[in-house]
Amino acid sequence: MTKILLVEDNEMNRDMLGRRLQRQGFSVCFAVDGPSGVRMASDETPDLILMDVALGDMDGWEATRLIKSNPRTREIPIIALTAHALASDRDTSVKVGCADFDTKPVDLPRLLGKIKSCLAA
C-alpha cells in the first residue's frame, strides 16, 4: 500500500486531508511539525511526503532541505502545500527540491493527480 507522510500543524486540516487520502486507499502517517516530519521521513520511509510550508519554528522549506540532505530519504518526492499561490513560493519549492507544489485549500482531484504523477516518476 502506498504510504504518504502528511506534515501539517493544523489539527483540522491534518485530520481532514488524512482521512480523505485514507479513503482513496493510501496509508497515511502524520507529523505535526518540521522536526518530527524529518524524523518520520527517516523512520517510516514513506513513498511520498505532503509538506505544509507554514509550520512553526522550522518551516516546510527547512524540513524539505533536511529530508533532501539525508541519503536515506533523499529520493522521496515531496509536494509542498502553501496557502498562497505566489510565484516566489513556487520558486522556493523548486529550489529546495520539492517535486511539486499545490495550494491550500486542497482541491482533492487536483492533488490526487499530482500525487499520481509524482509516484509514477
Added chain:
Amino acid sequence: MIYPVLDWFIPASVRENSELQQRARMFLISHLFGPFLGHTITVYLYLLDPAPTYALWVLAGSISLFLSFPFALKWTGWYNTLAILSVQNLIFAILWGCYHYGGLSSPFLPWLLTVPLLAFFYLGSAARQRLLVLSLIAFNFVGFYIAYAQTHSFPEHIPLSHLSGIGIISTLCAAVYVSIMALYYGNVVASQSELEREVRRHLATARQLQEAKAEAERASRAKSEFLAKMSHELRTPLNAVIGYSEMLLEEAEEAGSGDHTADLKRILSAGKHLLTLVSSVLDLSKLEAGKMELFPERFELGRLIDEVGTACQNDVLAHGNRFVIECPDRRALLETDLAKLRQAVINIVNNAGKFTRGGTVTLRATVAAGIVEIAVRDTGIGIRPDNLAGLFENFGEAKGATSSKYGGTGLGLALALKLCRLMGGGIDVESELNKGSCFTIRVPMSLATTLKQRTRTDPGATVPENDTILTIDSDASVSDQLRRILSKDGYEVLTAVTADEGLALALANRPSAILLGALQPESEGWRVLQGLKSSETLRACPVILLTAQHDAAKGRAFGAAGHLVKPVEREQLLRALKSLRAGVDGNELDAVEGVV
C-alpha cells in the same frame, strides 16, 4: 478704489515687481495730489501781487510740471529716472520759492522736510539711493548759495511782512501732504503684514493637510493589513467547513443516502461562496497594498475560455439564461497571469449572469495587435448612467432594491478591474437600462512582448524623415522640460496635454517619435497607444513611454518601443532617440532595448 486709477499709470514692466509697484503707487499719489496743494501757495502769491514777476511764473511752472510725471511714467516706464527728476524738481521749486519769497525766513522752508521723505518713498532707502538723494540736495543748496552770493541779498518781490499768512498756509499744506503720504505708507505696511499672516495661515493649512494625508494613508494601510489578516484568519475555519462537507458528501454519495446529499451540497456551496468573498477581500487588500505578484504563464486563449466556461456555466444557466461562448482565436498564445486573468473574466461573467434573467450572456474572446479582448455581453437589467461611474468601486454595485433582489457586494467588479490594470489593461463598460450591458476586458497578450517580435509583425515600418517629436503629458511642465532639451538639439517639438490632442497632432504632423508621459485618467495613455496602433499611418511611429517607475515589460506589452524613467535626463533622452533612428535605418533595434 484708488488703485485702479493708480495702476492705470503703472506700466507692465514696473508692475512685475510688487515692491516697485508699491513705490510707484506712492509716487503717483504724491504727483496727482501734490501739485494741487502746492498751487494754493501760488494762488495766494498771485492774490498778494496781481502783477507778478517771472519768479511766480517759474514757480507755478515747476509745480505744474509734477502733473506730467504720471503720464511720463505710463509712456516711458523709466520709473527710477523720473523719480530722480521729480525729486530734483521738488528741491528746485522749494529753493526757488525760498530765494524769491523771503530768503532764509521764507514760508516755503518747511517744505524742505518733505524732500528726503518723498525721495526715500520713491527710490527706496538703500545706501546708494540715500547717497544720491543727499548729494542732490547738497548740489541744489550749493546752487542756492551761489545765487545768494552774487548780491549777498535775496530779491524782494513781495515784502516779507505780507508773507506771514502764506507761511501758515504753506506749513499746513506741507503737513497735509506729508500726512497723506504717511497714511498711505501705513496702509501698505498694514496690508503687508496682513499678507504675511495670510501666507502663514496657508502654510499652516498646508501642513495640516499633509498631516491629515499621512494619517489617512496610515489608516488605509492599517485597514489593508487588517483585512489581509482577517481574511487569512477567516479562511482557515472556512476551509475546514468546506473540506468536511466535501468529505461528508463523498461518504453520503458512497453510502447512497440521498436525503443528506442535497443538504450537504448546500453547505458546500454556501461555504465556497463565502470563501470566494473572503478571497476577494484578501486579493483587493493585497492589490491596494501593492503586494499582488504577477506570475506569467504560457497558455492558449482557448484554455482560458474553456476554464471560464466551466467555472461559470452553473451560475449563468441557473437563471434560465443562454450562455454563448465565441472564441475564434482559440490557438492564440498568451503569456500572462492565467489565474488572475481567469479570475477577472469569471467575475465579469458571473456578474452578467447574476443580473440577467431568461436572457443571453455572450462571452467572446478575440486577439488583435498584441491585445486580447474579452467581451461579455448580457441582455440583463443594464446599468443606469449615473451608476456607471461608481461601478468599479469596492462595494459599488447597484444599490438598494436592485442589490437586494439580485444580491452581490460589488467586490467582483472592483477586483476584476484592479487585476486587469495590474496586467497592463483595463475594462470598458457600455450599458443601456433594461437592455443589457457589455463589459470589455482588454489586456496585453504578453506581459513581456519583445521588441523583435513586434517589429517582425510590422515589416513595412518606416519613420518619416523629419525631426518632429510629439510629447503627450497632462503635466505641462514635463512637456516644457522635454521641449527645452530637444529644441536645443534641433528637434521640432509638439506638445499635447490630452489623449485626443495628442492623437490629432500625431495624425497631422506624423512625428518621428512620440514621448508619452502620464495622462489623467490612466486609461487615456492606453487609448493613445491603441489609437496609434490601429492607425495605418502612425503604426510605425515609435513611442517611448515616460514612466514614474521602472516597468519596461509593461511598456513593451503596450506596444511601446521603449521607456524612460522620469525625471528624464538629457543624455538619456537624446541617446534613446538617436538609437531609435539608427535602429530603424540599420535594422538594429536591439540597440534601443539596451539603451532605453
